[in-house]
Amino acid sequence: MPFCSLFCVGCLRCCWRWTLRRPCSSPKSGITIRTGTTNGEVNDPTGVWLQRSVPVILITFHSHGTYSADVQGESAFLPGNESPGFQLTSPTHALWKKTGPKTLVATSFAMQYNDDGSFYGLLKVRVTGVLSASGDQMDLTVSGGVFDLNGNLIPNPPFPGSTGHFERLRLEFP
Numbered sequence: 001m002p003f004c005s006l007f008c009v010g011c012l013r014c015c016w017r018w019t020l021r022r023p024c025s026s027p028k029s030g031i032t033i034r035t036g037t038t039n040g041e042v043n044d045p046t047g048v049w050l051q052r053s054v055p056v057i058l059i060t061f062h063s064h065g066t067y068s069a070d071v072q073g074e075s076a077f078l079p080g081n082e083s084p085g086f087q088l089t090s091p092t093h094a095l096w097k098k099t100g101p102k103t104l105v106a107t108s109f110a111m112q113y114n115d116d117g118s119f120y121g122l123l124k125v126r127v128t129g130v131l132s133a134s135g136d137q138m139d140l141t142v143s144g145g146v147f148d149l150n151g152n153l154i155p156n157p158p159f160p161g162s163t164g165h166f167e168r169l170r171l172e173f174p
Contacts, residue, residue, distance in 0.1 A: 042135035043101045049138060049166040057164060059092075059140075067094045067106060074110070088113045089123060102131040112146060121146035121154045138166045 051057040055072035062068075074089035094108030106127040112120040125144035132138065143161040146154045 042133075043131065044135070045096075045098075045104055045129060045131060045138060048169040050169050051164045051166050053165070057166070059166065061096060065095055065097055067096050067108070068092060069094070069108065088115075092125075094125075094127070096127070096129075102133075104129040104131075119149075121148055121156070136168045138168070140164050140166060 045061045046063045047061060049059045049061070051059075055074075057069060057071050059067060059069040069092035071089070071092070075091060090111040090113075092108045092110045094106050096104050096106035098104050104127075106129070108123075108125045108127060110123040110125075112123055114120050123144065123146050125142050127140055127142050129138055129140045141161050141163045146156050148154055
């Protein structure tokens, strides 16, 4: 059972149980707190990861096979941005699964909009990941392109495979 956080959506009892470090019994609680690498976590990408190099990326792998991510500059309006033709990208929505003890694959999607707010395209990215031996580092390789709503590649150069290095973030108690 997960431990609740102070932001638990389950019930007020959970916040009380959190202070005593008891497992949460609320079926509404979807939050797990990780306080350090455990043997099971070494092979588990579930949690929050940060790529510190540009672009800075914050990604959260959820235990039920989805992940969400924010990429530096994508969710911000940039006046005068002409390349590659869009102004704004939504946060990333994705599905992932393990393919081995320390490997995973994923497909992520994000919507892109023109500067007038009209739809530009659907960014589709294929991801492969490898966890380090300690489980505290992960390398993700991404490739993909932007597609119209009929699945046709928009003549915007697809990006080839590139690899990012991520560090697992930890909950820090005050």
